[in-house]
Amino acid sequence: MSSRRSRSSRQSGGSRITDDQINDLVAKLQQLLPEIRNRHSDKVSAAKVLQETCNYIRSLHREVDDLSERLSELLATTDNAQAAIIRSLLMQ
Amino acid sequence: MASVITNPVTNTNYDRSKRKKKKKQMVKENQQSQNQNHARWKSEAQQQIYSSKLIQALSRVSLNSPPPAPRGGRAVREAADRALAVAAKGRTRWSRAILTSRLKLKFRKQKRQRGSAAVVAAVTRSRRSKKPRVSVLKLKAKSLSTVQRKVKVLGRLVPGCRKQPLPVVLEEATDYIAALEMQVRAMSALAELMSGSGATSSSSAPPPQSPPPTSH
Numbered sequence: 125m126s127s128r129r130s131r132s133s134r135q136s137g138g139s140r141i142t143d144d145q146i147n148d149l150v151a152k153l154q155q156l157l158p159e160i161r162n163r164h165s166d167k168v169s170a171a172k173v174l175q176e177t178c179n180y181i182r183s184l185h186r187e188v189d190d191l192s193e194r195l196s197e198l199l200a201t202t203d204n205a206q207a208a209i210i211r212s213l214l215m216q
Numbered sequence: 217m218a219s220v221i222t223n224p225v226t227n228t229n230y231d232r233s234k235r236k237k238k239k240k241q242m243v244k245e246n247q248q249s250q251n252q253n254h255a256r257w258k259s260e261a262q263q264q265i266y267s268s269k270l271i272q273a274l275s276r277v278s279l280n281s282p283p284p285a286p287r288g289g290r291a292v293r294e295a296a297d298r299a300l301a302v303a304a305k306g307r308t309r310w311s312r313a314i315l316t317s318r319l320k321l322k323f324r325k326q327k328r329q330r331g332s333a334a335v336v337a338a339v340t341r342s343r344r345s346k347k348p349r350v351s352v353l354k355l356k357a358k359s360l361s362t363v364q365r366k367v368k369v370l371g372r373l374v375p376g377c378r379k380q381p382l383p384v385v386l387e388e389a390t391d392y393i394a395a396l397e398m399q400v401r402a403m404s405a406l407a408e409l410m411s412g413s414g415a416t417s418s419s420s421a422p423p424p425q426s427p428p429p430t431s432h
Contacts, residue, residue: 141383146363149386156254156393174366177389181373184396189293191403196288198410199274213271 146170153177257394262303267402269299294318300399309384310392313376 150170157176256262273295297314304311360368364382371377371385374392 141381145383146386149383149390153386153390153393156390171362171366174363174370177393178366178369178373181370181389181393181396184393184400185373187400188296188396188403189289191400191407192292192296193289194407195274195403195410196292198407199288199292213268 150174254390254394257391257398263398263402263405266299266303266398267406269302270296270402270406273299296399296403300395304391304395308388308391309376309380310374310388311395317375 147170150173154168154173157173157180159176159180274292276295298318301311301314306312306315367382367385370389371380374385374388377385377388380388
């Protein structure tokens with residue numbers, strides 16, 4: 125009764141989660157990751173894909189944090205911040 | 217008369233096959249909508265929408281005047297995340313979780329200030345009960361497979377997916393990654409624009425459209 129299939133079926137309420145479905149979702153995730161996509165190998169294990177996903181999300185978070193730091197500095201230092209924003213709006 | 221008798225039989229068969237077709241169609245539609253969602257985050261239009269929402273949110277973020285406001289970078293990050301969640305139109309769990317997390321924080325702060333010890337004790341017991349949880353985690357680590365453990369870690373990274381079953385977490389993660397990539401693209405483009413226009417009067421790559429009049 126400790127098999128993960130019964131646990132997940134109880135959680136999802138009726139629809140049994142097959143291994144195929146899981147592999148499908150992991151394959152879709154694999155397509156999004158830049159590293160594994162370039163390496164051109166199909167036989168990446170699911171655990172590796174998930175590990176790469178976690179690392180990728182963490183790196184994206186860090187990038188967003190750096191960018192927001194930079195944006196906050198830009199907002200604070202430019203005296204005419206409003207004018208800069210309006211100008212960038214017009215540029216687009 | 218004979219047709220009246222034979223009709224019910226054929227009708228049930230037809231209904232059953234129709235129901236099967238509907239189910240297959242729904243599954244196909246779900247997959248198609250997912251593909252559309254992933255393509256959505258890559259489209260230029262979506263990035264434009266997000267950029268304008270982000271600019272609006274940033275112009276509302278006042279960094280200097282309110283003292284209790286969080287540090288500049290954090291405020292910008294929160295505004296960017298909220299704009300991203302709004303751009304998702306609430307179709308995904310992580311976007312809804314981002315939008316409701318601020319409300320939850322406000323409620324928790326109010327409850328703590330009122331001094332209801334029972335609530336505080338319950339919250340701390342549920343959230344910070346590390347001691348009894350370590351032994352339970354050790355037991356669980358043995359029965360959980362590698363994939364399960366990694367999916368749990370992933371569920372902690374994606375907002376709002378801590379207690380979701382495995383396929384939900386994977387689905388949310390795929391959409392969240394696409395959205396984060398768009399967020400990075402939009403924010404870096406905005407930073408380039410702002411730094412370019414701040415340093416010099418003309419930005420690095422002026423589009424060949426009518427130049428904006430120098431307004432004061």
